[in-house]
Amino acid sequence: MTVVNGYEQSDREEHINVLNLESLEKRAKEIIPTGGFGYIVGGSEDDWTLAQNRKAFTHKQIYPRTLANIDNPDMSTNVFGIDLKTPVMMAPLAAQGLAHSKGEVDTAKAFANEGALMAQSTYSSASIADTAAAGEGAPQFFQLYMSKDWKFNEAILDEAKKAGVKGIILTADATVDGYREADIINDFQFPIPMANLEKFSEGAGKGQGIAEIYAAAAQKISPDDVRRIAEYSDLPVIVKGIQTPEDAELAIGAGAAGIYVSNHGGRQLNGGPASFDALSAIADSVAGRVPIIFDSGVRRGSDVFKALAAGADLVALGRPFVYALALGGALGVQDAIQELNHEFATTMQLAGTKTIDEVKQSKLADFKY
Amino acid sequence: MTVVNGYEQSDREEHINVLNLESLEKRAKEIIPTGGFGYIVGGSEDDWTLAQNRKAFTHKQIYPRTLANIDNPDMSTNVFGIDLKTPVMMAPLAAQGLAHSKGEVDTAKAFANEGALMAQSTYSSASIADTAAAGEGAPQFFQLYMSKDWKFNEAILDEAKKAGVKGIILTADATVDGYREADIINDFQFPIPMANLEKFSEGAGKGQGIAEIYAAAAQKISPDDVRRIAEYSDLPVIVKGIQTPEDAELAIGAGAAGIYVSNHGGRQLNGGPASFDALSAIADSVAGRVPIIFDSGVRRGSDVFKALAAGADLVALGRPFVYALALGGALGVQDAIQELNHEFATTMQLAGTKTIDEVKQSKLADFKY
């Protein structure tokens, strides 16, 4: 165990049993300190949207298919010109030092080892350089919380570019902090420094509440900002937090290279629809012009399948992998990725789909349960 | 603590922590005597409509919006020609002396301090004059339980007018008392005198059950009564308890200056629809001819947003503010208003709406949960 500012970080590096990804939450709760766990697990207000994110996957169902004459389904895919062994990717969850002393370094290592895409948050505990190094050349995205201070934005984009990231995820749904009651109840302040904030901004990081950190972030984000970031970085920019076809159109019109359908895991606007319910209409509207990343509520291989069949190209998860990180470090995260891949491959086979393209062309049922 | 006829009134005057407005109920239950608390919290019969009032807000959802290029949303509005800092207003909940020795006086003070609209009930514990004085010129509405005795009606309207109220809310959904089981179980009689009844009627107030008080109220209320009250008072009359477009039409035809969509917080006709479900059709029918006040079930900033987007111009709450009153007097009520405003402003920002007009033009989702 590593103790930073009185906060006890796991430093386990070992394989873990993963019955399924949902089961990790309870186990992680036992080893992540209360404040940190509350920050990770919590949604906003009364967690209604958080709960619907999960339940919404029952709104559509996968038809089992027979006589399809397939075996050994192939999960590999190419999105944004990147070859990946699985459409499962890491969501850019912040402050992974809350779960493990190695933080994003271990997460990056695990995703690299599994041939899966890593995304790192601006508010990461580990630095861009260290996270990139851990990936050893494996593809990574960098997520930008746009600052009011453009010098900060440019400096961090420079750093990300230097580190070789393949794309920038611009978070656009967090222009103010969601009302997260768990953090209020726990009077939570970040005990672990945020490497990027320490390096590129003043006074941010250690000992700050989420509200203070958000305060430095830009409230006003416009299509022009998408353009500016794309031009400055010369990297594909993916706009994160899209929940409507209208906003997907705005983003594409501003030059976004991808759409990231997410409601921030139910942590921002409470009272909105489940992210999975919002996906189909957006995908219909985007109509393949740019790739779509999806997150919020995914826990099962069947969820991955449903998200792809509903229009996603990549499917991201955050919390479960961070729980696995706490429980076993990089090895734990790899175990979780493998379990999810195993469930997804099983689903592919039983749904009669040999390739990701066939998954994406599957018709989902929509019986009411 | 103040003891009146054996009933223990809170007389706290202090700031309170308000995690959210729903959390106040449990805390208030500990300090408001059983009979008084039962009167405030209870609905009619088995509380089915009361429960649906709350759940119905999940029937519509707010789309998070991105790239809207806004910050610092502006909650101010002008309704009935009155400038307000927030569309949140006080519902004319009766007998607030059950919660606090200062009753409506403290509530009025709090709403005035927050630039929000106060409404006082005919059955208030405090007098019209004292309540008006506490507001120090801030806008107030007076709610009328029409008596069978027109002398009473005229006297109380004179008093309200003298006090400078800006409008009369005519309650039209309580022509007989709802069947409130909590009051029967608790054998509840009002222990605290009702100042207006004491002043203007015979024998009402102290020591009476709700049934006796209602007995003095008119059962027959017609469009002609709306006209008569408007003409006598020369004030805008808002008809409260509207749940159908037909009745909105009746009220407007009779000269109502506003429509108050409410099912009396689930305290009158049990087995009716949730008030929020009834709102859209009425707003469509009213089509902006007069302003619409909405209440019944609102607890969250996202509820305020949804009510406005569904057609309301002002959004009233009763119980939560009375719980805050018990817990902290005027300061407690201000804390509750601020918390609700904070949630609402957060929702506005995350929904990409800069002004109340933009909120009102937002399109809600209607996924089924």
Next chain:
Amino acid sequence: MTVVNGYEQSDREEHINVLNLESLEKRAKEIIPTGGFGYIVGGSEDDWTLAQNRKAFTHKQIYPRTLANIDNPDMSTNVFGIDLKTPVMMAPLAAQGLAHSKGEVDTAKAFANEGALMAQSTYSSASIADTAAAGEGAPQFFQLYMSKDWKFNEAILDEAKKAGVKGIILTADATVDGYREADIINDFQFPIPMANLEKFSEGAGKGQGIAEIYAAAAQKISPDDVRRIAEYSDLPVIVKGIQTPEDAELAIGAGAAGIYVSNHGGRQLNGGPASFDALSAIADSVAGRVPIIFDSGVRRGSDVFKALAAGADLVALGRPFVYALALGGALGVQDAIQELNHEFATTMQLAGTKTIDEVKQSKLADFKY
């Protein structure tokens, strides 16, 4: 307490507090012996239809109405040419001696005193003559479980006619006994003799299970039987157990004077729709040609209102009145009728309906909850 064959019958004759009719079940359970209570309370199989009967009333909602200019709603009605003070009537629940030593005699007395319609079952504990006498000329219906033995049918119809009943309710939904698990679990046999079976058939009554009693009843019931009973008795015949427009048509075509929409309180075919859900289509099809009686799941004044608005002319309840019978004899039943009437009158007033005709013309909402 009266003890018959080891079975302890209540013989209370006293007023009871009736908070609401649903609350009586729990209290009655404490004084009715287990086997008898299980027989009364139970439905068939896993009680699914029984549960839906109750829940289905939430599928439609009553609009509160304002400015209706009414007071003192009038519950009186005339159905089948009979003047009644309330549309609430007694369902022909069998074997009321299980609840009270006076059985149907006390029930009849109570309904007569309240100006409400009594219906007596073939399988009543009290005799037709005693039940009729208790009513002192008040209107009563007699319910016929048609026997395979026409001599029995004729004898019992003769007796009913002699007793002055105003109509025959022919139960058509019980041509075999529903699979009632409570009776199997309790190994329930009727401990109390059934007066009509004792008088008119061989060996039936005391000490028999429901299966044995049903075995004597006709399985084959045809439209010709409706005709035959009507011709023999020269009384209006109401066919009970109708759940489809097709069967209503069959009954009317065979000369039925009324349709009794019921699923036997969920005691016969489990897995069928809630009776209230079945009502509207039948009423639309019957279109006023004959009156409609409704039962199954009614417990509240608002349920009575909804059933009338959905097409019923009379609304019957069984179990709650038998619980009241156990708790207070005829006085208890009167208390229960008065409570239900009070709730119903309150609902009428708040829904802006002055008469039963206006109730029947009310439009119900159908929001989904």
Next chain:
Amino acid sequence: MTVVNGYEQSDREEHINVLNLESLEKRAKEIIPTGGFGYIVGGSEDDWTLAQNRKAFTHKQIYPRTLANIDNPDMSTNVFGIDLKTPVMMAPLAAQGLAHSKGEVDTAKAFANEGALMAQSTYSSASIADTAAAGEGAPQFFQLYMSKDWKFNEAILDEAKKAGVKGIILTADATVDGYREADIINDFQFPIPMANLEKFSEGAGKGQGIAEIYAAAAQKISPDDVRRIAEYSDLPVIVKGIQTPEDAELAIGAGAAGIYVSNHGGRQLNGGPASFDALSAIADSVAGRVPIIFDSGVRRGSDVFKALAAGADLVALGRPFVYALALGGALGVQDAIQELNHEFATTMQLAGTKTIDEVKQSKLADFKY
């Protein structure tokens, strides 16, 4: 009790009380060892589809019918040219030695005694010959888990044919093992040898996990396989695991003599629709060209009725009969069949249906509950 490899098999041979088939699960859990019980009861992943299989029967409802003039409903039917006393049949549940030392031998005996159709699994504990012998000439189907090794397939089809089976059920929905968490939690390996695997394959059977057994099974199953099996065996081939009209068409096009609508009791693809919900569209598409067998979630006589009315010709159950097998051997299974038949006959009578043809022509209601 018989102990095999430390596993305690029931060897009860006695009548059992069967209140209903659902109640058997709890009782069987007490006598079947944990690992074996988990294997039988479990579905895949979080059992969502398993749960919906059961709940989906509430999506349609049976109309009680009156004046139908019928008695003594006739459950007999002829499907695939086989005369049967009931449309209820045994699903080809594997490894019944987990429940009882006699395994499929006792099940076959019970179904023969009740004039009902037995189906035996490739993975049965008892041999084809012993199971056939126990049936004493009564009709049986043999279920084939197609092996990658066609010599195995041919040998086992030869054996089944020699034993006189009337049809081959080709399981097509298990080309990989569902993710069954109960087996993982219990670290379950088959303790009881599988007679057919022991005889016809290498090393399979005793001491293997389900994953190892599935590994020997073919993943690729195509319409050509249906043809090949039909031609080789010269028996009717029924394709099991169909959940879409498209796959029914594929199967029929490949010469299938029947369609078996099933989702493997929720044990294969989790996240798919309830099997009952999938049935109607398939039946509409098949339109009587070949018979349809249905399973997954059936527990009640009313479920049998609904499945037939929705398009099935035969209705199979697995788990409940295996629980009955554990509790009473062949006699226990007969008791369970009789109870289900009793419930079904009751339902037929109360739904006004005299014959299976009339059941199949019944219109179901589809109110939402």
